[in-house]
Amino acid sequence: MATEYGHGYGHRGGSGFGGAGADGWRHRLPAPLRAPFEARSWREFGYVMLGLPLGILMFTFAVTMVSLGAGLLVTFLGVPVLAAALAGCRGLGSLERARARGLLGAEVAEPEPLRTEKHGAMAWMGAVLKSGTSWRHLLYAVVQFPWSVFSFVVALTFWTYGWALLTYPLWFWVFPMYGGQDGLQLYGDGTHSIYLDNPFEITVTALVGLLFTMATPWIVRALTTVDRLMVRGLLGPSRLATRVVELESDRGTVVDTAAADLRRIERDLHDGAQARLVSLAMDLGLAKEKLAEDPAAAARMVDEAHGEVKTALQELRDLARGIHPAVLTDRGLDAALSAVASRCTVPVQVEVDLAARPAPAIEGIAYFTVSELLQNISKHSRATRASVDVWRVENRLMIQVCDNGVGGAGVSGGSGLAGLAERLDAVDGILVVDSPVAGPTRITAELPWRG
Incomplete structure (x- = not known):
């Protein structure tokens, strides 16, 4: 795992609450004022809005198919129905990962594929039923529905009330003109009523709407944080599978590093000490031949060979130090x-x-x-x-x-x-x-x- 901290660390190429492409004037606005207009906020709101219909689809499919399969388990037909239910949940999980990737920017890796030792329908059904990933996808299809109902209601309520109150000065005239009343009714009974119709009340209403509008993106962001956790935890690869992939990659790195070290040692021996020792053997052979006829020349050659021996020994020491230094062990x-x-x-x-x-x-x-x-x-x-x-x-x-x-x-x-x-x-x-x-x-x- 390699992490680089350097110039510009933490920046994503753009700036602002919603990422790249924000206008310069938005950069000067505080984040709460900027948030309602950021593309990220609208993407997250769209994710929550789409979550309910897709949640209904997944919940209905999962509950119907699992109930049908469980009821048919007294016959052989229950097994393929359950396998089809789990396979369908895996397919819907792929759709959910794509939706989270496109609207939330959540990069969720594909889970581990089905592994079958044999070919055929029976082997495939057995692999689907034994896969923990399949059952996690089924669990997601079940729990996502109530959560999508909650997040849909909360997000839509805050969003609509916020913008409706914020823009009230622009549309309050609808009530006296078409509704036969002075404005938006805040309270009413048989004796008296309170309408938001004077300039002060209209201004306060717009300010309350502004607070709602500024708070809504952060509320939606908190809701989608739970969605991110659910998608990663239930639709992504398991921790065990991720760890296995990491270990396989690390094993390949270790093997490659060991092979590279062996090639380096072989190259150093071949180009360094080995070549020097071969030259040394030739020099000693020549010195042996000259020993009888020219002892002085033979002595000089032996002296040069002695220097070569020292150099070869130093190269071997450096090579041994590069493999594992003795001082480290001692x-x-x-x-x-x-x-x-x-x-x-x-x-x-x-x-x-x-x-x-x-x-x-x-x-x-x-x-x-x-x-x-x-x-x-x-x-x-x-x-x-x-x-x-x-x-x-x-x-x-x-x-x-x-x-x-x-x-x-x-x-x-x-x-x-x-x-x-x-x-x-x-x-x-x-x-x-x-x-x-x-x-x-x-x-x-x-x-x-x-x-």
Whole structure:
């Protein structure tokens, strides 16, 4: 799971209560005054209005089909009827997800598909009846109806009364002209009546209508929040299915990362130490041949070969450090990160506040995360100083790397930080990047402790 915090974080490309496309004058209005005219408010109101007829349709279909299927269970016909009821509810659920996506902007993923080990009608009916997703769709069809009745009545009442009272100064003349009374009747009995007919009463009525009109979008928004929760909870994928998909994706990331590491090690061995050792063997062979006829030349060649041996050993040590440094195993993160910081091209202050050591795998990931971030600072940041802080918060290992460089870092596709975020995500970690243009940059990594 990768999250990028940067310049403009939290903006959606537009502005205002209702999203992009609002006029400049609306931006200067307070949100309560702006809300009744925003497209989002009208879309949500339309969602509530459509909810009642669709709720009646779904409730009628679900109750009728399930009752019929349950009644026919004494015969074999009850099974296919129940399966058809659940399949129909799944189809209506697709319609509801599309409606929520179009009017509420709620992106709800498709639930897990039916999985059948065999082909045929019997296998399909068994899969439908055993699917928890199907029964959740049926539950949605049942509970959505009473909720849609409630939300329809509340939204329509507030909306109509609000706009009717707000526009009362424009249409109150209808009463004396066509109704035979002075205005909208507030109270009346056999002896006296109260009409809203003088300028003060008309003004107060319009102000009350204004309050209703300003409050209605927020009331509708609260109602549609419940709809969003119902759609996501009952019509979306289950938490278990979502977790399985995440684990499958993480497993693929881990396999790809391991394969890439193996290819890197093979390339480093082939192009580095292996090539140097082959050259060393050839030089030693030539020195052996010259030993008898030209001992001085042979000695020089042996001396050069000795230098090559030292270089090959240093390359092998660097390679071993890239796989898993010995200092990390022996002395922990504090010493290992200090060693990494000493090789950085800018001064780095390291502070590790850990009372205990995490699991070796997490410790290794933390080490390589800091190592890669410090390499990025050396190559790209143009910073003059940096810092590394490591601490523990409950069951999470926190890492923060900061620098005063040029900024502009991000986890966009193809960048080194994107690959790092994927590797952290594979172990339920999080990478947060805060790097505005012109700096400074603050990158926070969060890993499970698993001590």
